[in-house]
Amino acid sequence: NAEQTVPYDLPENATQSGMKSRSSKGGTPANFNEIRMEDKKGSEQVYIHAERNQDVVVEVDESHSVGHDRNKRIGHNETVTIGANRLRVVRNNDTLLVGGAKSDSAATRYTIEAGDSIRLVCGDSVIELTADGAINLTCGSFNLFSSGSSKIQTQGKLDINQGSDKGTSPGQQGVRTTIHNAVESTFADKPGAGQ
Incomplete structure (x- = not known):
């Protein structure tokens, strides 16, 4: 009607319907x-815009499925609080970039598994565990401290200062500026209204 007109331009948006409320005074x-x-064939969409806050309350279960x-x-x-268990399954790769510090804490046991290798890199220091049972430590210098009795036991020969193998290279991993730049490049484009 004349007082409450359609909020979308016609006739180009004739396939759109919905509700649009203006903010109060000011x-x-x-x-x-x-x-x-939007009901246009091939462009169907449900669009929700909250000018400030959106609150959703689900009394029992909630399911999401994205094709x-x-x-x-x-x-x-972002804060996520889970009262019981959490399971996340990723079929292929999973990447996490953190621009500052990251902390993980487990009250009982913390297990990390990998089928081929585990690689820990910080600058020029590398610790690598491989599936064939090898543990490689590559660094500029190292210190071992023990407040109690200690033991090194091997069923084969133990060589010290043997050969000139340079060990495992850190490559381009473990470089602080590289990690920082990767994080910042993700936020280079600021989020828009998205309509």
């Missing part, structure tokens, strides 16, 4: 809440 056309449905890609971007903090 709000501009850019301040609104909206639920919009293709899912992207999530958070401009500030």
Whole structure:
């Protein structure tokens, strides 16, 4: 009707329907809440815009199923609290980039498994464990300290200062500026309104 017109341009947006409410006194056309449905074949979409906060309360269970890609971007903090267990399964690769410090704490046992190798790199220091039973430590210098009795036991020969093998190279891993730049490049494009 004349007082409550369709909030979308017609006829180009004739396949869109929904609700769009302007913010109260002092709000501009850019301040609104909206639920919009696009029914154009091949471009179907449900769009939700919250001008400030959105709160969802589910009394029992909640399920999400995404048939293709899912992207999530958070401009500030995220807090996740789980009352029981958590299981995450990734079929292929999983990558985590942290621009500052990262801490993991387990009250009982902490297990890391890898089928081929585990590699710990910090600058020029490398510790590598391989599936064939080898443990390689490569560094500029090392110190071993023990406050109690200690033992080195081998069923074969123990060589010290034997040969000139330079050990495992850190390559391009473990470089602070490289990690920092990788994180910052992810945030190079600031999140937009996304309509």
